Amino acid sequence: MIRLTAGRATVVLGAGLALSIAAALPAQAADVAEAQWLSDVAAVTGPAQSYVDSRAAADTSGAKLAIVLDIDNTSLETYFEGGITVPATPPVLALAQDAHAKGVSVFFVSARSNLFNAVTRSNLTSAGYPVDGLYARTVAQLPAESIADFKTSQRKAIEANGYDIVADIGNNTTDLSGGYADTTYKLPDYDGLLD
Incomplete structure (x- = not known):
């Protein structure tokens, strides 16, 4: 069937x-039309960027601040521009570049296999993203661990390395559940259309 x-x-x-x-x-x-999606994404990333900016400005301790971004249909326009090299999602790229310019590290946590890390990192950097870390699932983790559990464990590991994750941004609840982020921002997925 x-x-x-x-x-x-x-x-x-x-x-x-x-x-x-x-x-x-x-x-x-x-x-959904790409223009509508980008408008809906900007409606979420605007407040997220304001929050990250305020956290960076308020930090006088020199703490290691970070944001965590999902990749597909969050950082990259995978649904609309599939292929080997996928363009950045402009509102998310602007947020990441602004955060990085203010001293906030930018980490990517993806359900993709780590076998594609070199291609993924190249795509992200060529699209303009600063990449302070890229976390993807190993072949052993693919069938054995849920996406939500994997993503939670990676945020936990980032925080264990001394970072305060001020914002976690993704288009699926599996990107955001499980804690280890001060706040989360969910981008539209239109009832799973952009999974």
Whole structure:
């Protein structure tokens, strides 16, 4: 049985086992326009940037402040611009560059496999992001650990290295749940369309 959803084909293999395959399918009527998505992202990143700016300005102790960003459909426009090199999401890029200019470290925590770290880091830096750290799942973690647990463990590790994560930003609840961030900002995913 094959079910088609916006931008993906889901192959159901009996007994509930499913395999999702990214496919170059035509846009569905339920798709969101890129301009609308960027506007909705900016509505979230504006307050996030103000918060990060205020935290950086208020810090007189020299603490190591950081933000954590998800990659796909957060830092990069993966849904709209799929391919090997994906452009930055402009409002998120502006937030990251502003934070970094104020001494806030920028870390990326992704559900991607770490086998692609070199390509991912190259894409992020060529898109203009400062990359102070990139955390992706090992092959052993892919099937064994939930995305939410993996992302939580990586934020915990960043804080264990002496950082105060002032903001965690992503488009999925798995990017934000589990703590280890002073505040979280959820970008739109339109009921899972941009997972």
